[in-house]
Amino acid sequence: MEVRTRAPGKIILAGEHAVVHGSAAVAASIALYTSVSLRLPSPDDNDDTLRLHLMDVGLEFSWPIGKIKEILPDSVNNIASSPSTCCEETIKLILTVLDDFKIPEAKSGIASGVIAFLWLYTSILGNKAAKVIVSSELPLGAGLGSSAAFCVALSGALLALSDSVDVDFDQEGWVSFGEKEQQLVNRWAFEGEKIIHGKPSGIDNTVSTFGNLIKFKSGALTCIKSNMVLKMLITNTKVGRNTKALVAGVSERKKRHPDTMTSVFTAVDFISNEFASIIQSTSFSDDDVVKKEHRIQELMEMNQGLLRCMGVSHASIETVLQTTCKYDLTSKLTGAGGGGCVLTLLPALLSATVIDKVIKELEQCGFQCFIAEIGGNGVQFRFDGGP
């Protein structure tokens, strides 16, 4: 029996980091997906191994089921319909089954993804043998929510083959989960994100699960319908960074300057709310659109300034900002910062020639540019083995 799932990445339009501290943020899914294939062997296969193939990093893991039972004897008592948090001691235990695999230093961040995999797998499916293959169209560790898409696609696949979720095996093509199933996928994915991020807000797994455009605050989501075309250029600086370390750094800064940082987070809350109301308001003419775009550009500029205050900008991000500024365009980092990706608003009336020029100049700096479709579907599954 095989199921496949795919879950989208995201861009945060306003409010990253501050959202971890209770401020509002606005995010949209992007049409770049992480896919999971999960195959349970038939009883005749006599296979007693759990295999994980992470195609993007070229790593393969396999564990005899007996070893998993030894390390996580209690995981069979976990209930798939009731997501639970992996405690520090269990993380340490799981780390011991990674000892046999020499994960190269440059890929050490992958260990947290493998721990999240083992926690989600054993909690939802128990001690079954299986082969799991993960591949992604998203750059890993670049601010586009690959960790959340990984956890969402994985939780979706595991739940689809669990007894806790009712799915129709006979439908063809990509199918969305029902509302109740989406909620459960989202809650499990959040538990996986906790292992990878330390203290996630939940915005990334929520937008990857439900898709579209959302406002998110203190764990609650509001769906937004944009009344304007939001075209964003995404520039990957290719400077690697780790969300967990950046989120922890902002919390440390908050400990040192509690009042100042609280004011910064409050300002971001206003920015996100204003951002959401501008994109939702109706525009009657091209003039209205231009005015709205100017207001959005100012909000992006202020948000970027406040992210700098939080200590999460980077020389490479500043280079993108200066380059796009030469063309009168506004940019801000997206995701955790410290490198990773930057968003540039491409106004509706901007000529294709200018877009080409700015992309060319950014690429000359060694960056990678793309324009992704935003606000599409969330997690989906299929059983039909199609493309």
Ligand SMILES: Nc1ncnc2c1ncn2[C@@H]1O[C@H](COP(=O)(O)OP(=O)(O)O)[C@@H](O)[C@H]1O
């Ligand atoms: N396709 C994937 N294969 C293996 N691990 C992945 C994959 N996608 C995400 N991960 C895990 O998520 C981590 C990156 O997450 P993070 O630092 O939050 O960056 P982002 O979510 O912005 O891409 C990786 O180091 C790895 O542990």
Ligand SMILES: C[C@@](O)(CCOP(=O)(O)O)CC(=O)O
């Ligand atoms: C910085 C933060 O707001 C977003 C992190 O996104 P990413 O992992 O960099 O894609 C953290 C969070 O909300 O959990």
Ligand SMILES: [Mg+2]
């Ligand atoms: Mg992440």
